[in-house]
Amino acid sequence: MENNSNEITPKVTGIGGIFFFLDNPKETKDWYAKNLGLEINEWGSASFESRNLGNPDQIESTQWCPFKKGDEYFSPSKKDFMVNYRVQNIEGLVTQLKANGVTVLDDIETYDYGKFVHIMDTEGNKIELWEPA
Numbered sequence: 001m002e003n004n005s006n007e008i009t010p011k012v013t014g015i016g017g018i019f020f021f022l023d024n025p026k027e028t029k030d031w032y033a034k035n036l037g038l039e040i041n042e043w044g045s046a047s048f049e050s051r052n053l054g055n056p057d058q059i060e061s062t063q064w065c066p067f068k069k070g071d072e073y074f075s076p077s078k079k080d081f082m083v084n085y086r087v088q089n090i091e092g093l094v095t096q097l098k099a100n101g102v103t104v105l106d107d108i109e110t111y112d113y114g115k116f117v118h119i120m121d122t123e124g125n126k127i128e129l130w131e132p133a
Contacts, residue, residue, distance in 0.1 A: 017063030
């Protein structure tokens, strides 16, 4: 039986990624690889895989990715970090967030690996919401 997305509670289900600014991302990534064994992938991040407790056949990932200080991807936030939260029912969540007066920065974008949208919290932190494909 196929689930209707309207029946799935819109909410955060985990951390999808940690993104932060560095003065020298290349040097720092090399340091993490050499000293802590992080395997940096073709996108310049490290991926930590785990299994979903409610559905052990489902593999989830958390991304670790440094950005060059000042990268516009974090705009309009002035902070040195951004958290990506893994969510379910992103459409329902965006509707709920707008009803609550939350600043939604863009429209939901869909890629092969999932759907994304960006919001701002009350402290000026840009937050990335990601519903995996």
